[in-house]
Amino acid sequence: SAVISQKPSRDICQRGTSLTIQCQVDSQVTMMFWYRQQPGQSLTLIATANQGSEATYESGFVIDKFPISRPNLTFSTLTVSNMSPEDSSIYLCSVVEGSTEAFFGQGTRLTVV
Amino acid sequence: QKEVEQNSGPLSVPEGAIASLNCTYSDRVSQSFFWYRQYSGKSPELIMSIYSNGDKEDGRFTAQLNKASQYVSLLIRDSQPSDSATYLCAVRWDSGYSTLTFGKGTMLLVSP
Numbered sequence: 001s002a003v004i005s006q007k008p009s010r011d012i013c014q015r016g017t018s019l020t021i022q023c024q025v026d027s028q029v030t031m032m033f034w035y036r037q038q039p040g041q042s043l044t045l046i047a048t049a050n051q052g053s054e055a056t057y058e059s060g061f062v063i064d065k066f067p068i069s070r071p072n073l074t075f076s077t078l079t080v081s082n083m084s085p086e087d088s089s090i091y092l093c094s095v096v097e098g099s100t101e102a103f104f105g106q107g108t109r110l111t112v113v
Numbered sequence: 114q115k116e117v118e119q120n121s122g123p124l125s126v127p128e129g130a131i132a133s134l135n136c137t138y139s140d141r142v143s144q145s146f147f148w149y150r151q152y153s154g155k156s157p158e159l160i161m162s163i164y165s166n167g168d169k170e171d172g173r174f175t176a177q178l179n180k181a182s183q184y185v186s187l188l189i190r191d192s193q194p195s196d197s198a199t200y201l202c203a204v205r206w207d208s209g210y211s212t213l214t215f216g217k218g219t220m221l222l223v224s225p
Contacts, residue, residue, distance in 0.1 A: 001159075033212060041217065042201060042215045042216060042217040042218055043157070043201070043215040044215075045212050045213070045214075048212065090156075092156055092157075100145060100205065101147065101159055101162050102147070102159070102203075102213055103159060104156040104157050104158075105156060106155075106156050107155070107156040109154075
């Protein structure tokens with residue numbers, strides 16, 4: 001499976017600021033996704049990162065709050081904008097390849113104070 | 114709304130026993146099913162995928178799929194303390210590269 005590198009692994013941020021999370025894959029992949037996992041909860045899909053076009057957002061998530069870039073088939077970024085304590089979560093990059101199985105990066109643990 | 118349901122647990126089993134984890138889903142025409150293991154503070158790790166009715170075995174793990182009854186299960190034989198984790202069931206509703214819907218996960222505790 002592809003090797004997925006996500007950074008930062010964790011950060012503590014002040015409310016009102018923004019954080020950009022990077023996801024780098026060691027091979028070209030068709031699909032990249034961004035998930036959020038709030039404390040004690042399961043994974044919720046934020047958006048599908050589309051190469052060369054705007055991301056496709058799930059209900060409840062908007063581009064102004066979570067802008068996403070995907071300039072090529074191996075890299076994507078997720079920005080969490082104007083953060084509040086409610087944004088404290090683990091953010092996960094996921095890729096799908098080959099047999100349609102999904103794999104995850106190490107995650108970014110974000111705490112907003 | 115398409116949903117994936119799991120008992121949150123914890124499911125407690127002694128070392129060496131069989132752990133049985135269950136998952137039900139709401140859409141009869143779902144295509145693909147996955148089990149992920151997530152240790153505390155870590156990201157999900159794919160254990161098994163299953164696409165057709167019946168059993169699929171991989172080492173100590175067996176996934177069972179029954180599309181008519183809309184459930185998928187994961188059996189862990191000879192459970193070890195290192196198997197203690199949260200197990201997430203995920204369903205892909207359509208074919209191809211569509212997104213996954215995750216259940217809330219079942220916490221498994223294996224006692225020595």
